[in-house]
Amino acid sequence: MMTNLFSIFDPSTSMLNMSLNWFSTILGLFLIPPMFWLIPSRQIILWNKMLNNLHKEFKMLIGNMKINKGSSLIFISLFSIIMFNNFLGLFPYLFTSTSHMVMTLSISLPMWLSFMLFGWINNTQHMFTHLVPQGTPPILMPFMVCIETISNIIRPGTLAVRLAANMIAGHLLITLLGNTGPALNSIMLIMLITTQIALLTLESAVSIIQSYVFAVLSTLYSSEVN
Template identity: 90%
Template sequence: MMTNLFSIFDPSTNLFNLSLNWTSTMLGLFLIPPMFWFIPSRHLILWNKVINSLHKEFKTLLGNAKINKGSSLIFISLFSIIMFNNFLGLFPYLFTSTSHMVMTLSISLPMWFSFLLFGWINNTQHMFAHLVPQGTPPILMPFMVCIETISNIIRPGTLAVRLAANMIAGHLLITLLGNTGPNLSTIMLMTLISTQIALLILESAVSIIQSYVFAVLSTLYSSEVN
């Protein structure tokens, strides 16, 4: 039962032993470029407003404009690709790559490691100071160093698990409810359809929120190394 349930997340579709499900991650490359060449539409204007709002917010979080000049574009791109892949999972027969740890860890781990490497090479004293919060009693300093070190090490894992778990949870709930459809009466079936529509709206909100949370936390982690 559980094997069949979680099999919806398996990248099993293949052609000539090549997995085709993961190619859905790259669909945005075919859809996004025409937006910038066609006559500006309402969707493009809305997306530009979203990007400008994110740029202002990320620039505020990053601080120090001289060092972090242009860094907000990295996190806007990160937000865009995660949100796009989250939304793809809401369409039938499309693979949700962000529900797999191999995808989320591939994003969070190199980014976290590069921030950490940059901080320890360029701002060593600042990174050591972060290990002991201001005002910590001397007797608690060794424990605080251990706690802060562990919290820094698990950051990429928490980013990856948070995104993957939220994507899996919503899709599992929709799948479980959808499997009960053939056995229901007409009235209950209409109720189920209404519930599924409400869940899809909720999952759309979760797709945006989780991509925003991932990008904001990544921005905060990068601002700590300066």
């Protein structure tokens, strides 16, 4: 029984005192591998084409590939993991791990900390120059340092909240509309099903867009510390 509006996003489903909702994050290990034995399958060709395009874009955003050689693969993996978990949440009775702050903060916070440690240890002067944008009047410099410092500190939180909020919003709307189904007549039920299909299509696009935004912003944050 749903005790409150957001209880569907609470990872409380358990069996033998073990949470089952988080099992969805490793479900891909049981679903994906069989298709990789078929070479070349259409899925592999499409997936490789998408990864190549992402590699070219991330490589351009990171820049200076002599130092950051292979760094784009990290962000491609990040994109793949988030997109996969976003799509899993569209299936009935599967918990969306990326709608929970535990998952999103576990991705964004260590990554941001590693960027900061690398930047302040290896490029200290470069990190200080980022605190004062070029062309800032001297009288505004103390305020700009405070603003840039705060905006830098809240970056992992904004990444995590953006992803979780977008996943929760669409899934919550689909759930609320779906709960009204038994009380509707035939005509309204047809309209509801049409609306649900449209929302599922929109959520599929959001799943890709949000994983792309998360990966691109992470790439831009990493490029600032070099």
